[in-house]
Amino acid sequence: MKIVVTVKQVPDPNSPQRLDADNTIARDGDVVLDPGDACGVEIGLRLKEAHGGEVVLVSMGPERAREAIRKALSMGADRAVLVTDPALEGADVNTTARALAAAIGSESPDLVVCATESYDGSTGMVPPMLAEVLGLPQLTFANHVEVNGSTVSVHRQTEDGYQVVEAPMPALVAVTAGIAEPRYASLRGIMAARNKEVRTVGVADLGLEVPAPAETVEGVEDAPSRQQGEIVEDDGASGVERIMALLQAAKVI
Amino acid sequence: MSIAAPAAGRLDPFDLLEIDALLSEEERLVRDTVRGFVRNRVLPGIEEWFERGVFPRELVAEIAQLGLLGMHLKGYGCAGASAVSYGLACQELEAGDSGFRSFVSVQGSLSMFPIWKFGSEDQKREWLPPMARGELIGCFGLTEPDFGSDPGGMRTSARRRGTDWVLNGNKLWITNGSIADLAIVWARAEDGIRGFIVPTGSHGFTARDVHRKISLRASVTSELVLEDVVVPASALLPGAQGLKAPLSCLNEARYGIVWGAMGAARACYEAALEYARTRVQFGRPIAAFQLTQRKLVEMVVEIEKGMLLALHLGRLKDQERLRPEQVSVGKLNNVRAALEIAREARSILGANGITLEYPVIRHMNNLESVYTYEGTNEVHTLAIGEAITGISAFR
Numbered sequence: 001m002k003i004v005v006t007v008k009q010v011p012d013p014n015s016p017q018r019l020d021a022d023n024t025i026a027r028d029g030d031v032v033l034d035p036g037d038a039c040g041v042e043i044g045l046r047l048k049e050a051h052g053g054e055v056v057l058v059s060m061g062p063e064r065a066r067e068a069i070r071k072a073l074s075m076g077a078d079r080a081v082l083v084t085d086p087a088l089e090g091a092d093v094n095t096t097a098r099a100l101a102a103a104i105g106s107e108s109p110d111l112v113v114c115a116t117e118s119y120d121g122s123t124g125m126v127p128p129m130l131a132e133v134l135g136l137p138q139l140t141f142a143n144h145v146e147v148n149g150s151t152v153s154v155h156r157q158t159e160d161g162y163q164v165v166e167a168p169m170p171a172l173v174a175v176t177a178g179i180a181e182p183r184y185a186s187l188r189g190i191m192a193a194r195n196k197e198v199r200t201v202g203v204a205d206l207g208l209e210v211p212a213p214a215e216t217v218e219g220v221e222d223a224p225s226r227q228q229g230e231i232v233e234d235d236g237a238s239g240v241e242r243i244m245a246l247l248q249a250a251k252v253i
Numbered sequence: 254m255s256i257a258a259p260a261a262g263r264l265d266p267f268d269l270l271e272i273d274a275l276l277s278e279e280e281r282l283v284r285d286t287v288r289g290f291v292r293n294r295v296l297p298g299i300e301e302w303f304e305r306g307v308f309p310r311e312l313v314a315e316i317a318q319l320g321l322l323g324m325h326l327k328g329y330g331c332a333g334a335s336a337v338s339y340g341l342a343c344q345e346l347e348a349g350d351s352g353f354r355s356f357v358s359v360q361g362s363l364s365m366f367p368i369w370k371f372g373s374e375d376q377k378r379e380w381l382p383p384m385a386r387g388e389l390i391g392c393f394g395l396t397e398p399d400f401g402s403d404p405g406g407m408r409t410s411a412r413r414r415g416t417d418w419v420l421n422g423n424k425l426w427i428t429n430g431s432i433a434d435l436a437i438v439w440a441r442a443e444d445g446i447r448g449f450i451v452p453t454g455s456h457g458f459t460a461r462d463v464h465r466k467i468s469l470r471a472s473v474t475s476e477l478v479l480e481d482v483v484v485p486a487s488a489l490l491p492g493a494q495g496l497k498a499p500l501s502c503l504n505e506a507r508y509g510i511v512w513g514a515m516g517a518a519r520a521c522y523e524a525a526l527e528y529a530r531t532r533v534q535f536g537r538p539i540a541a542f543q544l545t546q547r548k549l550v551e552m553v554v555e556i557e558k559g560m561l562l563a564l565h566l567g568r569l570k571d572q573e574r575l576r577p578e579q580v581s582v583g584k585l586n587n588v589r590a591a592l593e594i595a596r597e598a599r600s601i602l603g604a605n606g607i608t609l610e611y612p613v614i615r616h617m618n619n620l621e622s623v624y625t626y627e628g629t630n631e632v633h634t635l636a637i638g639e640a641i642t643g644i645s646a647f648r
Contacts (some may be wrong), residue, residue: 067278074282186284187320187332187342191281 001053001147003107005044006100006189007037007076009061010070010120017120019208023217024090033068036115038182041072041176043145044113045183048078051147053110054078057102060096066198073193074185085202092213093121097129105134110247111152112172116141127174137167139224162222259471264558266526267519270557275564276337283338291317295349301607302471306464308352309471309530314389317387321346321357323365325505329381331365336570340512340563347513350648351473351619354513359428360384362505364391367437367448370501371492376450394424394435394477395499401426402632404439409479411440411447418449418489419484420444430526431473437490438479441497446497448490455509457482468618507627511566511583514623515559517616518591521598522552524611528602539601548597551579555590563588578640579635584636589630592620 011017012030020026044055057072057080069080076196083103088095104112114133117124131138142154143162153166157176185193203210232242247253264634267270273281294312302309316322323331325339334342339361347354365384368376382391400406409422420440430436436451436458453460457480466474490498526549529540539545566583569575595617599606606613632647639645 067281070278071282071285084388131460182288184319185282186318187283187324187334187338190282190286190336191332192343193282194279 001047001051001111002048002107002109002111003044003053003055004058004107005037005040005055005072005113006104006115007041007057007059007068007072007080008034008061008118009065009230010034010118013119019220022090023220025162027062027064028178031064031068033071033181034115034119036117036119036177037068038072038075039177039179040115040175041075041077042182044056045076046074046180047111047113047145047147055168055216056081056107056109058107059083060091060098060099060103062089062114063200066150069191069198071185073196073198074190075183076189078194079197081203082198082200082201083206085204087210089204090213091210092215093116093123093125093129093216095210097126097133099132099203099208099210100126101133102208103201104130106111106206110169111147112136112170114172114174116174116176120246127172131172134172136170138167138172138174139167142173142175145175145179146171147220164249260278265327266553267523269553270561272557272560272564277502280335280338280341283334283529284341284345286319287321287342290315290350291345291349295346297355298614299350299471299574299612300587303350303352304356304470304609305616306466306470308356308473309407311385312388313356316357317385320385321361322387323361323369323381323385325361326365326369328384329377331369331381332385335565335567336508336575337567338525339587340509340567343509343513344516344563346516350615351517352469354491354509354516355428355469355472358506358513359393359510360391362509364429364435364437364504366505367393367490367498367502368450371490371498372449372450373487375487375488379461380450387636388434389434390429392436392475392477393426393428393499393502394427394430394436394438394451396424396426398425398632400425400627405446407439407441407446409438409440409473410427411442411449413443414483416486418486419481420449420451420485421482422479423646424477424479426463427460427475427477428469429473430477431462432473433460437476437502438476444601445494446496446499446513448493449484449488451479451482451484451488454484455484470618475590481496491585500577503627504580507580508566508570508575508586510623510627511580511587512563514584514587514591514620515556515563517592517620517623518552518556518559518587521591521595521613521616522556523547524613525549525552525598525601528605528611532603544602548601552594552597553595559587578636581628581640584628585630585633585637588620588624592617593622595620 009031012032015030018026048055055077057077060083081103083099116129139154141157143157144155146153150169150170151166152169155162156165320332321624324334327333343354370381395404397407412419433453438449438451459478460475463474530538531540562583598613635646
């Protein structure tokens, strides 16, 4: 079974997040493998361990993204494709999905595993768009994945439980961050990653045309700071009712 | 008031000199992997383990899974990492707690290394793979109650009886002693100091823990008692003859300490910097006071220097050029600096600094042991003194 896992290098969630002057995310600080993607890699590796085959990483980003790829290779993935091109800088979700789809399509995988959303952009739009462009069934919000023969089935997390959803492969699965604890790269894995292939491809290799962004961020403002709440003084009669009313208005009870 | 920041933005207070750039991608990955393990598995429990005085043996399997046991040795199930990678792993482990670095040092450098270096092919095949997997734990018996810096005076004896060896004596301050499955025991034989692989289940072998420690509480420290312990000829390490064999093992372990001490120092500096930025007195964060800034600066300057020193020694080691006297320079400087940093950090944290809620006093107390073990500050001073004057002050 050939499994493609999409991975992305993101600004370290432990350091303060900044925007560049054009309102795109600043990527010159500390960067890490997206923690959600690490869960995707873990699922890919578990499926490979159970069913055999190969885990191929596909990423889009600058040359520097090799570091995040190296980490995922150290966890045990077999090889990687990095889509990198100056023309893709500041790409919106549409362009991102098309570029990734072009790279993934040429791999003809049985299964594509994505995180539900990236840690930095958090649009959550790339996996469904990717599935559309690739023409694959998409199983989203998966917190459990199983492959049986030529079908993949997932537990699709809902607010009060989960639905069991299945699809014939090839298919795309978007997993939640809670699906599995990503393994640590072992030293042996880190040293083995030294010799694993990371192939870089540009837009010309993929036969891609990069349109102008369909959407740009025009302005960013901080969320309004919290106003002081209402203080309810209990006079022994109406306090409880007032608090109940407030809680109901806030729709928490 | 302030010096204009360079265009690239503020300098990283934890990598002031951009030492990161001197590491390869692989070395950074090793460091970050061990750092992640320490953050997720060591730090959440360390206060409790330290307070209760226990080493969490259940973590050994995970440490082994990471490949940290005997990681700098080649073959026999060991990872075969570079000396710099091994150093970085020690640094990150000791940023968690010196007890964890001690565990890994004793297993890898003091128990596996002598088998790897001085053992027969059969001994290597029998012992090293399960030790790398963490299934067997080793300890290193050199120091005795009356012979610390002067191990050449040891009283533990090895006498031949037929083809067997009979061992008698006491060893003290033995890390991992009571949890070990095997002990590397150094003893005086007719032809000088020899090393033996002694299963701790041998008849006549007992290990008793040293209690009431105020340092390295999350680490096992024991006394080994050998009363007519009989081991076969195959337990003798054939390649180890004379005191230089165990001393070469200590040299390996000390190399890890050169790095490890800077990990503990960094943890103290991080805690002190964070505290100084947020603790307000007289209406301003105490980091605004010149006296505090001076303390923080002294810390970071010493840490950066110590890390450069460690890295330099590591590069020498990877070129197989590192000499014991050079390791002494690193151990002497970095542990001394780390201890001073821990004490200064404690003063910044004020009363909070004496609790286990913060890592500082734990590191400070641990470093008192690190200052003394694997060659005291004094002995390293005299080793360097001998190297530069050509005159030994103690032999």
